[in-house]
Amino acid sequence: MMHHFIVIGNPISHSKSPAIHTAFAQSVGLNISYQRQFCPNDFDSFKAVIEAFFCGGGVGANITLPFKEMAFDICQTHGLLSHHARSAGAVNTLMLKDGKLFGDNTDGRGLVADLNAHDIDLQGKKVAILGAGGATRGAILPLLESGADIFVYNRTPDKAKQLATDFHHQISPYPLSDLSGHFDVIINATSATTTGQTLDLGSVSSDVAYDMMYGKPSAFLNHFKNAQQIDGFGMLINQAKLSFELWTAKQIDLTQENLIKSLIKIRQ
Numbered sequence: 001m002m003h004h005f006i007v008i009g010n011p012i013s014h015s016k017s018p019a020i021h022t023a024f025a026q027s028v029g030l031n032i033s034y035q036r037q038f039c040p041n042d043f044d045s046f047k048a049v050i051e052a053f054f055c056g057g058g059v060g061a062n063i064t065l066p067f068k069e070m071a072f073d074i075c076q077t078h079g080l081l082s083h084h085a086r087s088a089g090a091v092n093t094l095m096l097k098d099g100k101l102f103g104d105n106t107d108g109r110g111l112v113a114d115l116n117a118h119d120i121d122l123q124g125k126k127v128a129i130l131g132a133g134g135a136t137r138g139a140i141l142p143l144l145e146s147g148a149d150i151f152v153y154n155r156t157p158d159k160a161k162q163l164a165t166d167f168h169h170q171i172s173p174y175p176l177s178d179l180s181g182h183f184d185v186i187i188n189a190t191s192a193t194t195t196g197q198t199l200d201l202g203s204v205s206s207d208v209a210y211d212m213m214y215g216k217p218s219a220f221l222n223h224f225k226n227a228q229q230i231d232g233f234g235m236l237i238n239q240a241k242l243s244f245e246l247w248t249a250k251q252i253d254l255t256q257e258n259l260i261k262s263l264i265k266i267r268q
């Protein structure tokens with residue numbers, strides 16, 4: 001039986017999710033259809049797309065920009081939310097559970113899984129995150145669960161302070177202008193790489209530099225000449241892996257040779 005999946009976004013034409021999930025399905029011998037679904041950027045259209053998909057027998061949906069918060073609102077009102085989705089305030093993975101819409105968020109766990117795949121253990125480590133938007137919010141609970149000591153630096157200090165309040169002061173907020181010293185891991189969760197802007201990184205250094213973006217030259221990564229530099233492609237793969245495993249109850253082995261070959265092609 002063919003199982004149907006979609007990724008909903010706006011824009012959506014460049015999404016690599018169909019290729020990634022199709023490669024996962026091949027690697028475990030499943031026959032799936034995974035399509036890109038464009039949606040007009042308003043709540044009613046988004047809700048209609050979700051309803052049509054799941055009423056029509058769809059199994060799972062990934063949600064990307066700008067709909068992650070809308071998906072959260074729909075699950076909060078009409079369905080169920082995982083604790084990761086609750087703490088992220090956003091949903092990137094939808095499915096039906098006991099006939100109800102269930103929203104999860106695999107982005108932050110995807111980040112931690114990719115760091116672990118690079119042999120980086122976060123227990124007790126000093127981790128700086130730059131930015132205090134949705135990307136940072138989604139990463140905090142998984143980073144806390146991995147035992148990291150989290151320092152959030154943001155251009156607008158009040159947004160970092162608000163995050164610290166929301167997470168019961170388990171993280172430390174700072175203005176971006178205070179960024180200095182040495183960290184075990186520094187993560188760029190600002191949108192600066194996407195918009196081609198530079199970040200003022202002063203004299204800060206780190207053993208590991210991680211940019212959540214990929215596919216564009218990163219002024220952020222270039223700053224950390226002596227660090228282990230990692231871009232966000234592995235985070236994309238790992239958040240997809242966690243969604244796929246939730247939907248299908250299959251385990252994806254990212255060390256499988258044919259799967260690695262497919263993922264390298266997808267990245268290009």
Ligand code: ATR
Nearest residue numbers: 131132133134135136154155156159190191192197
């Ligand atoms: P996302 O959901 O991807 O996190 P967002 O909510 O728009 O996107 O947040 C973008 C983050 O990048 C914000 O923390 C923003 O800082 P402000 O809160 O001060 O706006 C940060 N950001 C974007 N461009 C930046 C730049 N050039 N320098 C520093 N921070 C930047």
